[in-house]
Amino acid sequence: MxxxxxxxxxxxxxxxxxxxxxxxxxxxxxxxxxxxxxxxxFKPAAEINAYPPTLLAAEWTLDNFARIFRDLPFGRLFVNSFVFAGGVTLCALLFDSLAAYALARIDFAGSRLLLIVIVASLMIPFQATLIPVYQLVAQFGWVNTFAGMIIPRAADAFGIFFLRQFFVSLPRDLDNAARIDGAGEFRIFRSIVLPNAVPALLTLGIFTFVNNWNDLLWPLVMTTAPEMGTITSGLTLLTGPSGIIPYGTMMAGSLIAVLPLAVIFLIMQRRFIESVATTGLK
Known part of the structure; x- marks a missing residue:
């Protein structure tokens, strides 16, 4: 034994x-x-282009960080990224939760068909709808505006499906008790469903913010003025006319772009991990 x-x-x-x-x-x-x-x-240009390459810098420099603020309106790009990613996140949480509540908690004709259509839309690549969406936004005169960048992404099929699955798991007895007390659908949504869906909302909000913060294609298509771009689209302006890429400056900009996401995760890591675990249990 x-x-x-x-x-x-x-x-x-x-x-x-x-x-x-x-x-x-x-x-x-x-x-x-x-x-x-x-x-x-933190490497000088000569050391970056040297062969064989080295991982750590033999000579540290801050010239790359100084250059990125000199060659680009980097402060404006930084603010634009926050406005774009934050605006899309807030709109998506609002509209996705409203649509998910209707699909999960209200019985109406065609709800199952509508859910199938929403899920099927996830199979359509974003690139396939890029040109029609751009033409529509251009007709409204929203090119180079935050409205043109945010409104087309104000709702997301994945977010609707994700929240709908979470809302379905909540007991309907809460809704019935509220209706007996005279509460309407919006009161039930605001006072009962949303407070119980904080883990799912937090999870979806973080994923939406990160995806839009790191997005390159949509801001690059929707903005032609350098001052309206985001960090990701602004870094593409560093490429010279001969195709020469200043890797040190671009890495400095990428490092600055990563820092806000790292800070947000460090601040919210406990709530984020709890929300993912709770969402999985639901």
Missing amino acids: SVTIGIRRSRRAADRWLLTVAALVVTALVLLPIVIIAATA
Whole structure:
């Protein structure tokens, strides 16, 4: 018996050791691009173009950060990214939650067909609808405006489906009790469903903000004026006429662009992890 227990303990220790090694390897692979970006941002141009390449800088410099603020309206681009990503996130949470509530908590004719259409729209790539959407936005005169960047993304099929699945899991007894007390649908939505859906809303909000903050194609298409671009689209302006890319300056801009997302995650990591776990349980 003691031999069997010892073998089991040895296997458990070996499993823990293997899992630890695997976690460290995966973490190193995930962090390696960020380390390369950070190291390149502090390298002079001569060292970046040297062969063979080196990971860490032999001579540290801040010229790349100074140049990005000199060559681009980087402060304006930074603010534009917050307005764009934040505006899309707020609108998406509002409209997605309203549509999801109707599909999950209100019985009406055609609701199942409407849900199928929404889910099917997830199969259509964004690039296939890019030109028609751009033409429509251009007809409204919204090119180079925040309205043109935000409104076409004010609702998202994935967000509707995601919140709908969460709303379905909430007990309907809460709705029925509120209706008996005379509450209408908007009162039930605002006072009962939304407070119980905070984990799902937080999860969707973080994913929506990050995806739009990092998006390149949509801001690049919708903005032709440099002062209306975002960080991601503004970095493309650094490429010279001969196709020469200042990698150090571009890495400096990328590093600055990553910092707000890292700060937001560090501040909200506990709530975010709890929300993902709770959403999974639901």
